[in-house]
Amino acid sequence: MRREPPQRLGDYGPLFFPAGMLTLFFVVPFATMIAVSFFQRQQGGFYTPAFVLDNYARFLSLFFGKVLGFSLFLAVAVAIACVVVGVPFTYLLARSSRKTQIAWLVALLSILSLSEVMIGFAWSTLFSRTAGITNLFVWLGLMSQAQALTPSFGAVMTAMAYQAFPYTVLVLYPALVRLDPTLSEAARTLGASPAKAFFTVVVPALRNTILATLIMVFIFALGSYLLPQLLGRPQHWTLSVLITDQAIYQSNMPFAAAMAVFLVLVSLALVGLAVYAGRQKEAK
Amino acid sequence: MSDIFNNKIGRRAVLGGGIAGASMLAMPAVLRAQDKSLKVGVYGGYFKDSFDKNIFADFTKASGIAVESVAEPTGEAWLVQLEQAAKAGAAPADVSMMSQVSMLKGQSTNLWAPLDLAKIPNAKNLIDRFVNKYPDGKVAGIGAVSWYITLVSNTDVFKEAPTSWAAMWEKDKEDKLGLLALVSNSFLLEVTAKTFMGGTKALDTEEGIVKALEKLAELKPNVRLWYRDEAQFEQALKSGEIPMGQYYHDVTGLAAADGNPVRSTFPKEGGIQDSGCWALSRASKKTEEAHTFINYMCQPAIQAILSRKVGTAPTIKRDLLDLTAEEFAAVSSEIEPIVPRYDLYQTKSDFLNQKWTEMIAG
Numbered sequence: 049m050r051r052e053p054p055q056r057l058g059d060y061g062p063l064f065f066p067a068g069m070l071t072l073f074f075v076v077p078f079a080t081m082i083a084v085s086f087f088q089r090q091q092g093g094f095y096t097p098a099f100v101l102d103n104y105a106r107f108l109s110l111f112f113g114k115v116l117g118f119s120l121f122l123a124v125a126v127a128i129a130c131v132v133v134g135v136p137f138t139y140l141l142a143r144s145s146r147k148t149q150i151a152w153l154v155a156l157l158s159i160l161s162l163s164e165v166m167i168g169f170a171w172s173t174l175f176s177r178t179a180g181i182t183n184l185f186v187w188l189g190l191m192s193q194a195q196a197l198t199p200s201f202g203a204v205m206t207a208m209a210y211q212a213f214p215y216t217v218l219v220l221y222p223a224l225v226r227l228d229p230t231l232s233e234a235a236r237t238l239g240a241s242p243a244k245a246f247f248t249v250v251v252p253a254l255r256n257t258i259l260a261t262l263i264m265v266f267i268f269a270l271g272s273y274l275l276p277q278l279l280g281r282p283q284h285w286t287l288s289v290l291i292t293d294q295a296i297y298q299s300n301m302p303f304a305a306a307m308a309v310f311l312v313l314v315s316l317a318l319v320g321l322a323v324y325a326g327r328q329k330e331a332k
Numbered sequence: 333m334s335d336i337f338n339n340k341i342g343r344r345a346v347l348g349g350g351i352a353g354a355s356m357l358a359m360p361a362v363l364r365a366q367d368k369s370l371k372v373g374v375y376g377g378y379f380k381d382s383f384d385k386n387i388f389a390d391f392t393k394a395s396g397i398a399v400e401s402v403a404e405p406t407g408e409a410w411l412v413q414l415e416q417a418a419k420a421g422a423a424p425a426d427v428s429m430m431s432q433v434s435m436l437k438g439q440s441t442n443l444w445a446p447l448d449l450a451k452i453p454n455a456k457n458l459i460d461r462f463v464n465k466y467p468d469g470k471v472a473g474i475g476a477v478s479w480y481i482t483l484v485s486n487t488d489v490f491k492e493a494p495t496s497w498a499a500m501w502e503k504d505k506e507d508k509l510g511l512l513a514l515v516s517n518s519f520l521l522e523v524t525a526k527t528f529m530g531g532t533k534a535l536d537t538e539e540g541i542v543k544a545l546e547k548l549a550e551l552k553p554n555v556r557l558w559y560r561d562e563a564q565f566e567q568a569l570k571s572g573e574i575p576m577g578q579y580y581h582d583v584t585g586l587a588a589a590d591g592n593p594v595r596s597t598f599p600k601e602g603g604i605q606d607s608g609c610w611a612l613s614r615a616s617k618k619t620e621e622a623h624t625f626i627n628y629m630c631q632p633a634i635q636a637i638l639s640r641k642v643g644t645a646p647t648i649k650r651d652l653l654d655l656t657a658e659e660f661a662a663v664s665s666e667i668e669p670i671v672p673r674y675d676l677y678q679t680k681s682d683f684l685n686q687k688w689t690e691m692i693a694g
Contacts, residue, residue: 282693299408
């Protein structure tokens with residue numbers, strides 16, 4: 049069967065449904081949000097349609113700059129942590145027996161069925177002083193006294209990486225399974241140690257997959273707002289937390305919308321930059 | 333059987349009947365008393381369930397007015413829905429229980445139909461501050477229920493009950509407090525003003541607010557958790573993980589009654605008293621029924637039922653109630669409460685929110 053480029057309008061038919069859905073459920077809400085971000089906030093009331101830049105002006109301050117900076121830093125840190133753990137893990141998983149693979153994948157997939165709330169509460173219990181893992185360390189004689197590990201940056205990072213890890217493995221897994229095993233065998237034959245073969249052959253061969261995974265986890269982590277609240281101190285609250293405060297508790301929709309638009313633009317720019325950098329490297 | 337479905341009754345008729353049947357099942361209250369009915373909005377969940385069980389059925393028996401209770405979301409989402417529906421001439425609920433800040437915001441757009449106190453004789457039972465008025469003196473809302481936020485502590489960790497809100501500032505509370513995360517629901521500015529600045533009048537000026545915020549900033553090293561989610565703090569308080577903080581008096585009392593090592597203390601400066609109001613949407617056509625309902629709710633006997641069954645503090649004067657000392661103490665206190673400065677959350681909300689967020693997250 050030969051594939052021909054679509055000739056008539058009807059040939060584009062199969063595209064209409066997804067295009068319509070995308071318009072209805074993404075383009076329209078997003079456009080509404082952009083419109084609202086320029087509306088006039090009525091303090092002590094609601095908002096009125098207008099075209100003002102106040103909402104963006106309020107955002108451009110050192111305070112919000114720091115919050116945005118922290119949110120991006122947190123998302124990048126989670127993405128890197130997931131990939132650093134995920135690539136070797138998935139590499140070993142792809143080389144293990146079918147039974148082991150299935151067991152691991154089922155376990156990882158079941159994490160996806162847990163809601164963010166459950167993950168947050170579970171980790172806050174594990175990190176607590178009264179019922180947490182430090183009690184185990186005390187029992188083992190590793191620590192003299194149980195202590196609370198939350199709220200802290202480490203607790204936020206751990207829970208977010210835990211939540212994003214299954215996605216990381218699911219994106220990496222197909223590429224690693226399909227990776228030609230003769231590549232690393234050749235490297236080994238030529239005298240490379242397993243670690244050296246992994247870093248000089250496997251990792252470069254997977255560069256695009258790794259970049260895609262980084263971007264996906266980054267975007268996933270950027271939207272997180274519950275875990276930083278449950279496990280972090282106020283300085284660990286992300287921009288998403290402040291957006292929620294404005295939208296739900298202050299009923300300041302224009303400002304919330306402006307912050308959200310800003311967050312989307314910044315993350316799109318960063319993703320664009322990452323993809324561009326990836327292409328440049330490939331071109332060399 | 334299949335013949336009947338295929339020939340005598342069309343497929344559409346069966347479907348239509350099914351839909352009609354389903355909607356009949358969904359709205360039994362409306363069918364029972366079609367002539368007189370009232371839609372009442374109360375917070376969804378525990379509140380709505382308690383009201384359905386303990387209040388609305390008796391009201392229908394007493395007045396012949398069927399009540400269809402509507403679960404309203406907390407926060408200001410319900411206010412937005414009422415406002416937009418009123419613009420279109422519709423009322424998703426005739427009477428709603430509204431927070432004080434929502435009351436003021438609704439007043440700014442004349443969302444609330446003025447109430448006629450002549451038709452609510454029982455309103456004379458109310459404590460004065462529970463009658464919400466428009467600037468021109470018309471009545472916008474009538475106090476429905478109130479509740480207290482008090483100083484709570486874990487009895488295993490703190491053997492002695494604290495006596496003042498100032499206890500939160502003490503050195504030995506380092507990393508031990510759980511406080512509400514938002515300026516508009518923690519009311520900590522009012523607490524600070526009453527405890528250290530001679531009263532909430534000190535918040536009249538922006539300098540006063542900034543001074544209160546500076547005093548509050550001293551608390552930061554002592555705060556382990558700024559919570560939005562009540563369950564998170566309640567759990568930590570019971571286990572002693574976070575042994576002190578601000579929390580709801582009634583819920584803490586219930587937890588203590590269940591045997592948890594917690595106590596709720598009314599500090600000498602008073603507990604924070606927050607409240608909800610009954611308000612009538614201007615789009616409602618059930619003005620008469622609404623007045624009857626609000627009047628019914630202001631009776632001492634009904635307020636006593638609310639205190640016993642729902643755990644709310646009465647909005648009417650103490651001496652009219654037949655609550656025993658224990659029953660009253662379970663929901664309220666004779667100590668003059670700290671009444672939040674709701675006006676500030678309307679006129680200065682953005683300023684307060686910005687300064688507050690910078691204070692705790694900065």
